[in-house]
Amino acid sequence: MTHHRFPHKPFAESCVENQAPIFAVIAPLFAQARRVLEIGSGTGQHAVYFAARLPHVTWQTSDVAAHLPGIRLWLADAQLPNLPDPLRLDVTGDWPPGPVGGVFSANTAHIMGEPEVVLMFRGVGRLLPPGALFALYGPFSDGGRHTSASNARFDAALRAQDPRMGVRDLDALRRLADQAGLDLIADHPMPVNNRTLVWQRRAAAVADQG
Template sequence: MNKPFSAACERNREPILSVLATHFADCSHVLEIGSGTGQHAVHFAAALPHLVWQCSDRPEHLPGIRMWLDDAALPNTPPPLALDVNTPWPPIEVDAVFSANTLHIMAWAEVERLFAKLPAVLKPGARLVIYGPFRIGGQHTSPSNAAFDASLRAQAEHMGIRDLDAVKALATDAGLLHLADIPLPANNRCQLWQAL
């Protein structure tokens, strides 16, 4: 098996890191939901050695993630966990959660399950950062995002760029306070919440 690679991860890792370095500065244990290739994990864990960076993803993605973790051999990246929003989550409690480019891949019912399950893993005061494209007030923020949304829906009806207000409503129901909407390059954003 060849080590998986995402060009998007290479492009967006530095802008995301600037957000995490600020907002995870006082955190110690991060759960990354949907680690994908594992590229973000090794980059962020190397740059933020005060954090234990816990990868997780659906079981079929774990071998690729392990390849990145094994090659990097960092002391703060434990073995990845199998985590599917549709099944029981592993028992873990953290003071930070990060997820990139996941909400538009999951079905909306799965996004709802994700937020419903977050309170079980978040310590009081924990931070949540979600990166990706969002619609604002029901509208796309750029022509490129509108085209991306159309391509997602052409791949599978359940996929699509999510409306920020709808996501914020799920977060509120999960006991999360929205702290910031941080614009990043390529019409993406980081959404920051804190557990109450």
């Protein structure tokens, strides 16, 4: 991939810093998947990095409309056969048809409002077949307590910017996941006080299909 072909591509330094640690976690999770939906692909950098290293996976990017042009620039530059055109996906609207072999999302739960986080889990629960996995990366609190001083400051900054945003608590996410038919099966510590939470779709259909 050459950066000079598309000099106006969006770029996030954090993606460069965390993509290798994230990949080390998700590579075995999606070893048997054929299609993975990424919710909130942002710049598109993660998609290019992961898709190049998971050639057996069709990595489906998605995001709200404003981010799609930037994602397309990264995809056009990469020219990978397993990176189709990004989907427009707002969790409050229509979702793509399923099933998919897995779902990945990074740094989205704290940007969404709580109602949108509910809808994300509900949508993922509908898309995943039994046994399939949802990997969610980002900062999370646990039992109402932040796991680091930096996460507490980050949470305060988010809420000052928009009261709907904020670092989500693992206990609250477990409740949402349970309603969507998802069980937490792994919690991986990541650099810079982040975590990758791995949820698995239960065989029993308990998600709210409304």
